[in-house]
Amino acid sequence: MARITAKLTTGMAVHLSNGRHEWQADEPVDAGGTDTGPNPYELLLGSLAACTCVTIAWYCEFKKLPLESVVTTYDFSRVHADDCKDCDIPDKGFIEKITSDVHIEGDFDVAQQKRLAQIAERCPVHKTLAHGVAFEDNATFGTGEN
Numbered sequence: 001m002a003r004i005t006a007k008l009t010t011g012m013a014v015h016l017s018n019g020r021h022e023w024q025a026d027e028p029v030d031a032g033g034t035d036t037g038p039n040p041y042e043l044l045l046g047s048l049a050a051c052t053c054v055t056i057a058w059y060c061e062f063k064k065l066p067l068e069s070v071v072t073t074y075d076f077s078r079v080h081a082d083d084c085k086d087c088d089i090p091d092k093g094f095i096e097k098i099t100s101d102v103h104i105e106g107d108f109d110v111a112q113q114k115r116l117a118q119i120a121e122r123c124p125v126h127k128t129l130a131h132g133v134a135f136e137d138n139a140t141f142g143t144g145e146n
Contacts, residue, residue: 076098
């Protein structure tokens with residue numbers, strides 16, 4: 001479905017490619033990087049934000065709703081589980097939390113607004129993050145002659 005190749009270049013900078021597009025990730029200077037690109041969490045949030053925008057646009061196009069614009073903002077934080085009253089997490093300690101602000105412009109009635117708020121939570125990336133993902137991890141080793 002999707003495949004990304006990442007290669008560490010200089011310091012903490014990473015070159016990313018999907019075979020059609022290329023971009024870069026890095027860590028901020030205070031984390032040992034040179035800040036030449038977004039950090040991995042920013043890339044994750046960017047994927048979620050893009051998916052939310054596209055999902056809302058697709059829905060509005062399909063339903064012929066008068067969408068003018070969508071702006072999404074996502075924040076990532078680590079909070080103590082006791083401070084997260086809306087989180088359904090059995091473990092105590094710290095948890096990762098993503099907070100969204102999805103702003104949708106258009107001439108929508110109340111029922112359409114309610115439905116669009118639901119659609120914002122149903123983008124594929126949101127569903128993947130909310131439900132978790134199974135990992136199959138593999139590591140290979142060579143002599144470094146690539």
